[in-house]
Amino acid sequence: MRIFAVIVTVFLGVLLVGVNVIKQSEPSPPLVTQTELTVSAAISMKDALAEVRDRYQQKNPSVRMNFNFGSSGSLVRQIEEGAPVDIFISAAARQMDDLDKQGLLKKDTRRNFIGNQLVLITPKESEISLRSFEDLAKKEVVRVATGAPDSVPVGSYTMQVLQKLNLVNKLATKTIQAKDARAVLAYVETGNVEAGIVYKSDAVFSNKVKIVATAPQGVHDTIIYPVAVIADSKKAEAAGDFVTFLTGHEAREIFAKYGFTQL
DSSP states (O other), X not given: OHHHHHHHHHHHHHHHHHHHHHHHHSOOXXXXXXXXXXXXXXXXXXXXXXXXXXXXXXXXXXXXXXXXXXXXXXXXXXXXXXXXXXXXXXXXXXXXXXXXXXXXXXXXXXXXEEEOOEEEXXXXXXXXXXXXXXXXXXXXXXXXEEEOTTTOHHHHHHHHHHHHTTOXXXXXTTEEEESSHHHHHHHHHTTSXXXXXXXXXXXXXXXXXXXXEEOOTTSSOOOEEEEEEBTTOTTHHHHHHHHHHHTSHHHHHHHHHTTOBOO
16 A cells, blocks of 8 residues: 555656646747826817727727826826827917927827817705806806816807896806816806806716806807817827727717717
């Protein structure tokens, strides 16, 4: 029995050594190089871009998208100061123009790819009857949240509407200016104001506000979102590929779901 046990032990030892040799001789799986792209984008695109990112990364697992959201004006200042950004998405042409004039955009990568609408919102449980922008002059409306017109596109578009409808003076003491569209939405969601003016894409998925009016055609410039690759990007090829996806049919369907409009 002892001799049999010794033979079995030796046999198992040889077998394990053989298996280990085979494992060592098997080629290791190739390492996947991860490409990281940094995208600075208007905050009104936050929800839609999260879904676009997931869809893109499913198709391109070697690419990791990092988003930096904020007002278009503040993002421009970051890029001007040398922030490491590969792609910029603005909520208006003016901010993109500012970078273009300084040579900060990669040539021939700029695209206008999506649009939006300006809407008037109130808290969901509000009992104030508002059916148009002109109704903001009603005495029941004490505070109206808007974007700052000098620094954020939503504020600039809003000012155009108020000027066109002769509401600037009527709302002068009622207006509370916010840093971006999402801040305006937050004012309304919390009931700190009776109404606010935001992009439709900001309001459609909020269960705390209701859209009571859409700005009529012709009272503000067409809302256009341009995208471009930044000139100093070290990953221009990968950035260009994402821009191509962003402007394609699949991404456009996602944007439409979030309230954006086709150009």
